Amino acid sequence: MSTHPTNPRGLGDIIITARGFDEYCAMFGLTDADLIGRVILDCPGGAGSFATRARARGATVTSVDPEYATPVDAFVSRARRDTLYGNQYTRTHSEYYVWTWFEDADIHQAKRLAALEEFIADYSGPDARYVPARLPDLPFPDREFDLVLSAHLMFTYPDHFDEAASLAALRELARVSSREVRVFPLSDTTATPSAYLDDLRAALAADGIMSELRRVPYEFQRGAHTMLVLDTTDFQNRAAMPTEPS
Numbered sequence: 154m155s156t157h158p159t160n161p162r163g164l165g166d167i168i169i170t171a172r173g174f175d176e177y178c179a180m181f182g183l184t185d186a187d188l189i190g191r192v193i194l195d196c197p198g199g200a201g202s203f204a205t206r207a208r209a210r211g212a213t214v215t216s217v218d219p220e221y222a223t224p225v226d227a228f229v230s231r232a233r234r235d236t237l238y239g240n241q242y243t244r245t246h247s248e249y250y251v252w253t254w255f256e257d258a259d260i261h262q263a264k265r266l267a268a269l270e271e272f273i274a275d276y277s278g279p280d281a282r283y284v285p286a287r288l289p290d291l292p293f294p295d296r297e298f299d300l301v302l303s304a305h306l307m308f309t310y311p312d313h314f315d316e317a318a319s320l321a322a323l324r325e326l327a328r329v330s331s332r333e334v335r336v337f338p339l340s341d342t343t344a345t346p347s348a349y350l351d352d353l354r355a356a357l358a359a360d361g362i363m364s365e366l367r368r369v370p371y372e373f374q375r376g377a378h379t380m381l382v383l384d385t386t387d388f389q390n391r392a393a394m395p396t397e398p399s
């Protein structure tokens with residue numbers, strides 16, 4: 154579904170990032186109640202430490218990313234290169250960022266590289282925990298997960314995910330969630346809010362998927378302090394109901 158523009162805005166092509174567990178929890182407003190005993194999908198998983206740390210707290214986490222299909226050494230060296238590139242972007246576009254979560258770009262780089270090291274210690278290629286797949290097609294049955302997380306993909310890269318591709322991706326994430334999908338951030342890498350968020354929410358509501366915008370205790374990209382939450386409970390209950398004989 155994604156396109157490959159010759160001159161994308163902001164950061165450019167989609168990079169593999171390595172966010173830390175604490176950053177993920179803040180971005181998604183996650184508490185222990187969201188993690189302990191829960192079955193969670195993280196799509197895209199990238200190369201961060203959320204999955205390994207959440208597992209240690211009692212969650213079952215599946216991370217999905219198309220790049221898990223590449224050989225481990227190539228994936229890790231690209232993740233390291235992309236992490237440094239992403240850090241360089243924050244230095245040259247400092248105005249797009251609020252320097253409180255990370256005090257400065259050196260601390261940003263150190264934390265991202267530390268998260269990458271945790272990922273590397275946990276990752277040995279595709280398995281049941283790290284699944285190579287690409288939105289909008291996930292290899293899971295309906296309602297497989299209690300909670301679905303999606304960070305820094307569709308709204309971050311609107312040149313790769315246009316409105317139709319974003320809707321298809323959101324529908325697929327909702328299909329595999331029995332309760333909730335959380336998406337963050339809602340702006341791109343130039344700190345510009347999504348132009349079609351309201352239209353997407355209206356299209357999802359027409360499917361029976363209600364949504365809300367919920368403030369989170371995190372802001373790194375300027376103005377990006379709110380996540381999109383899809384409540385899939387009614388939608389899934391209706392889908393699971395037997396159809397009336399006509």
Ligand SMILES: C[S@@+](CC[C@H](N)C(=O)[O-])C[C@H]1O[C@@H](n2cnc3c(N)ncnc32)[C@H](O)[C@@H]1O
Binds near residue numbers: 168171289
């Ligand atoms: C910026 S990273 C975000 C990773 C992680 N969620 C985070 O916040 O650090 C974007 C990831 O999306 C993956 N990606 C690209 N196209 C995708 C698609 N169609 N479906 C799922 N993941 C995709 C890339 O391989 C990359 O690892």
